[in-house]
Amino acid sequence: MDRALFYRCERCGNIVALLKSGGGTLNCCGQEMTKLVANSTDAAQEKHVPVVTREGEKLKVTVGSVAHPMTAEHYIEWIALVTENKIEVVHLKPGMEPKAEFTYLDERGEELYTGENDEEVLNCEGQPCNFVLHENPSKFVEVYAYCNLHGLWKTEL
C-alpha cells in the first residue's frame, strides 16, 4: 500500500511529509508538488532498499544490503520510520554511515511490563513474561530512505 506521505518541490527542493490528508493539492514555488513513490527510480535496489533488523527494543536500519555512498554529491539524506501512530525522521549528512536506529517495542503493540503493583503478567502458557500486548498495535510499520539523487525507497515490516 502506498500512503503518498512525502512530496517534493521540483523547483526549490523542499520535501514535506503529509501529517494529515485534507484532500487538497500541495503547491510550492507556484506549482504542484511531486508525490514521491517509493522504489520507483531506476537505480541499484541493493544500495537503496533499507535493510531492517530488530535487536531487542531497537530497529536497526542500514541503507541498503550494499552500503549506499555518503559523499557530498550522492548520499542518503534521511531515514524515516512510519507507523499508524508516528513518523520519526533521522537526518544524515555526507560522511556519516547510511544508518539509523529506532525504538521498536510499541510499534507491534508490545510494551515492557514494569512490574508496578507487584502484579505478575503471565503469557498464554502461564509463564511469567516481561512484556504485554496492546489492544491496538500499528497495522503497518514502514521504513523509508531518501537518496538525494535516486529518491525515495521503502521496506515494509
Ligand SMILES: [Fe+2]
Ligand atoms: Fe543513491
